[in-house]
Amino acid sequence: MAAAFVSIPCSFKPAQISAILPRRLSRPKAPNLTLSTTASDQSYFDTANADISSHLLGSLPATLHPSVKTPIHRLLSSSTPPTIAPSLCLAASELVGGDPNLAINAACALQLIHAVSHARIAVISHHPLTEFSLGTELMTGDALLALGYEMVARTPAGDAEAATRLLKVLMEISKTAAAVAAVEEEEREGKLAACAAVCGVILGGGNEEEVERARRLGMFAGKKELAMAEVELGLGFEDVRAGAVRRLLQEILQCHSVTISPERKER
Amino acid sequence: MAAAFVSIPCSFKPAQISAILPRRLSRPKAPNLTLSTTASDQSYFDTANADISSHLLGSLPATLHPSVKTPIHRLLSSSTPPTIAPSLCLAASELVGGDPNLAINAACALQLIHAVSHARIAVISHHPLTEFSLGTELMTGDALLALGYEMVARTPAGDAEAATRLLKVLMEISKTAAAVAAVEEEEREGKLAACAAVCGVILGGGNEEEVERARRLGMFAGKKELAMAEVELGLGFEDVRAGAVRRLLQEILQCHSVTISPERKER
Numbered sequence: 001m002a003a004a005f006v007s008i009p010c011s012f013k014p015a016q017i018s019a020i021l022p023r024r025l026s027r028p029k030a031p032n033l034t035l036s037t038t039a040s041d042q043s044y045f046d047t048a049n050a051d052i053s054s055h056l057l058g059s060l061p062a063t064l065h066p067s068v069k070t071p072i073h074r075l076l077s078s079s080t081p082p083t084i085a086p087s088l089c090l091a092a093s094e095l096v097g098g099d100p101n102l103a104i105n106a107a108c109a110l111q112l113i114h115a116v117s118h119a120r121i122a123v124i125s126h127h128p129l130t131e132f133s134l135g136t137e138l139m140t141g142d143a144l145l146a147l148g149y150e151m152v153a154r155t156p157a158g159d160a161e162a163a164t165r166l167l168k169v170l171m172e173i174s175k176t177a178a179a180v181a182a183v184e185e186e187e188r189e190g191k192l193a194a195c196a197a198v199c200g201v202i203l204g205g206g207n208e209e210e211v212e213r214a215r216r217l218g219m220f221a222g223k224k225e226l227a228m229a230e231v232e233l234g235l236g237f238e239d240v241r242a243g244a245v246r247r248l249l250q251e252i253l254q255c256h257s258v259t260i261s262p263e264r265k266e267r
Numbered sequence: 268m269a270a271a272f273v274s275i276p277c278s279f280k281p282a283q284i285s286a287i288l289p290r291r292l293s294r295p296k297a298p299n300l301t302l303s304t305t306a307s308d309q310s311y312f313d314t315a316n317a318d319i320s321s322h323l324l325g326s327l328p329a330t331l332h333p334s335v336k337t338p339i340h341r342l343l344s345s346s347t348p349p350t351i352a353p354s355l356c357l358a359a360s361e362l363v364g365g366d367p368n369l370a371i372n373a374a375c376a377l378q379l380i381h382a383v384s385h386a387r388i389a390v391i392s393h394h395p396l397t398e399f400s401l402g403t404e405l406m407t408g409d410a411l412l413a414l415g416y417e418m419v420a421r422t423p424a425g426d427a428e429a430a431t432r433l434l435k436v437l438m439e440i441s442k443t444a445a446a447v448a449a450v451e452e453e454e455r456e457g458k459l460a461a462c463a464a465v466c467g468v469i470l471g472g473g474n475e476e477e478v479e480r481a482r483r484l485g486m487f488a489g490k491k492e493l494a495m496a497e498v499e500l501g502l503g504f505e506d507v508r509a510g511a512v513r514r515l516l517q518e519i520l521q522c523h524s525v526t527i528s529p530e531r532k533e534r
Contacts, residue, residue, distance in 0.1 A: 063442075065449035120409070124402040135391040138405070142387070142448040145409065149416050150441035153434045160427030167420045167430055170437060174417035175330075181409040182332035 044247045048087035048107075056108045059151055064143070071132045071140040078129040080118045084252060085192035086111040088221060089200040091244035092214055095237050098204020105155045106169050106199040109148030110192055113177050116141040121185060145177065169199045193222025210236060217245070226253050311514045315354035315374075323375045326418055331410070338399045338407040345396040347385045351519060352459035353378040355488060356467040358511035359481050362504050365471020372422045373436050373466040376415030377459055380444050383408040388452060412444065436466045460489025477503060484512070493520050 060072065086107035093103035119141050122129045128137050152170055157163040176195035180188050197218025201211050213236035220229035226249050233242050233249070327339065353374035360370035386408050389396045395404050419437055424430040443462035447455050464485030468478050480503035487496035493516050500509050500516070 061442075061445075063446075065446065068445075068449040116409075120402075120405050124400075124405065133391075135387075138387050138391065139448040141409075142383075142412065143445040145412060146441040146444035146448065148441075150438055150445070153437035153441060157431070157434065160430060163427055163430035163434055164424070166434055167424065170420035171417055174413045174420060175328075177413035178328075178410040178417070179330075179332065181406040181413065182335040 043251050044091065044244055045084065045087050045251050048090045051090075052086045052104060052107050052111055055104050056111060059105075059108065060147070061150075068136075068140055068143050071130055071136050072144060074130040074132070075119055075137075075140050075144065076115065078119075080115045080129075083111070083114045083189060083192055084221060084248065085114060085189070085196035085218075087248060088193055088218060088245070089196040091248050092197040092200025092218070093204035094200075094244040095214075095233075095241055096201050096204035096206035096210055097241055098200070098206075102155065103200050103203045105151040106173065106203060107196070109152050109173050110176075110196050110199070112144045112148040113173070113180055114188070114192055116144050117180050117188060120181075148173070165202050165205075168202050172198050172202070190219050190222035194218035197221070213237070221249060221252065224252060310518050311358065311511055312351065312354050312518050315357045318357075319353045319371060319374050319378055322371050323378060326372075326375065327414070328417075335403075335407055335410050338397055338403050339411060341397040341399070342386055342404075342407050342411065343382065345386075347382045347396075350378070350381045350456060350459055351488060351515065352381060352456070352463035352485075354515060355460055355485060355512070356463040358515050359464040359467025359485070360471035361467075361511040362481075362500075362508055363468050363471035363473035363477055364508055365467070365473075369422060370467050370470045372418040373440065373470060374463070376419050376440050377443075377463050377466070379411045379415040380440070380447055381455070381459055383411050384447050384455060387448075415440070432469050432472075435469050439465050439469070457486050457489035461485035464488070480504070488516060488519065491519060 056076070060069075064072065089103050089107040089110060090100040093100050119129050119137065123134065123137050128134070130137060130140075132140070149170065152166060152173060155166055157166050172195050176191055179191050183191065194215050195218070197214035198211055201214040206214065213232050217229050217232035217236070220226070220232065229249055230246075233245055237245075323343070327336075331339065356370050356374040356377060357367040360367050386396050386404065390401065390404050395401070397404060397407075399407070416437065419433060419440060422433055424433050439462050443458055446458050450458065461482050462485070464481035465478055468481040473481065480499050484496050484499035484503070487493070487499065496516055497513075500512055504512075
């Protein structure tokens with residue numbers, strides 16, 4: 001029933017901040033992400049990732065110490081394997097009728113957890129992502145993880161309900177960050193995507209049942225068990241609002257079907 | 268006016284979890300922390316740190332992956348230089364009439380940031396605190412930082428005001444965590460202590476002016492500029508409630524006056 005576990009789709013572009021921003025408006029359609037099932041020119045994944053990267057870059061605090069500012073920019077623009085988690089967070093928020101702008105800080109936090117955990121692996125395997133020292137690599141990662149929490153905590157919360165949602169999301173993200181630090185690389189995408197879907201639905205105002213369905217949907221999507229994710233989507237959410245998530249699932253599926261390519265073998 | 272910048276007091280005991288717990292009830296009074304100015308047998312610093320260590324140990328989630336549980340316990344029980352920040356967080360909460368139990372999660376988060384930043388330095392200088400690999404050291408640190416945020420986020424918040432306070436505290440803590448990662452070791456205690464005092468006062472229900480006075484008070488206390496801290500305390504807060512903070516300041520002063528000892532020179 002479920003697709004076999006495969007690695008992260010090869011053709012999704014990592015959120016390379018410095019590279020994405022200038023190209024964003026003029027960027028041509030990625031040839032191997034053309035979706036026969038949607039009319040739009042641009043993939044949801046690409047659009048969401050560009051928004052997230054732009055927001056993240058704009059959120060780097062002016063108070064950052066100069067000694068970490070350059071390493072942070074370098075780390076964020078270094079090549080990180082792609083993750084569906086941040087875009088899934090935005091899509092899941094739309095799924096329950098929420099405003100994706102409220103979910104973008106959580107999406108950024110997930111992107112940072114993903115990027116830092118990749119940077120840790122690079123350090124451990126003696127191939128650091130930047131030219132900086134071990135100390136700078138470590139401390140830059142710590143500062144970026146902290147930035148993720150700060151971004152979520154400072155999301156505007158007008159009432160008690162919104163503030164409580166943000167606290168729930170912070171609990172989900174911190175639990176996931178601890179879990180991601182404790183598991184092998186190939187298990188991380190499932191955990192990140194489950195957390196992403198949960199955070200999106202919480203911030204979009206979903207109820208308890210929708211949150212738990214989103215957890216399963218995200219876990220399946222992160223593990224590329226797309227048939228199972230589609231089942232959760234079909235049973236648990238209004239079809240009229242499921243567009244963004246369905247499109248994302250189709251993009252993973254589409255990409256999955258074209259992953260047997262030379263560039264994938266190099267990874 | 269202000270005392271010269273000195274290192275962390277030598278005779279304060281680090282929050283060694285495994286060591287403190289069994290000894291807590293029967294522990295004799297630390298001989299060089301006897302305070303002539305207070306009647307109590309036990310120092311505020313020692314009592315608060317024992318409470319914080321106990322709470323931290325009890326808060327390690329059952330869902331922690333077994334592969335990090337042992338390294339985490341090992342890291343928490345390893346010898347970390349003492350910090351006044353966690354105890355100052357509790358004392359500052361008392362200062363504005365708050366319940367220290369609401370501040371203990373923030374105090375734990377500060378203890379974790381301090382412990383992990385020490386562990387990072389140990390890794391960078393090739394003297395890791397545990398016998399585990401570089402990867403385990405790094406990931407254990409990441410998991411502990413995440414635990415700190417989770418503990419604060421899950422502090423019970425019954426109403427909008429309490430939830431908003433927790434979000435403010437999370438912003439303060441994450442900003443401090445990023446700052447601590449970016450500065451030299453000797454500047455960290457000032458930043459941690461300022462954050463601690465701010466978090467305690469926010470959680471205790473202090474107003475904006477009290478929060479900013481607490482920030483200065485903490486910064487001065489962290490840098491051992493005790494005369495300046497005493498000024499902030501005297502001008503900004505009700506004297507009847509200033510007991511805990513004043514006692515802590517006296518303990519730093521007392522300890523500071525006996526720091527010219529052989530053991531200090533070794534640090």
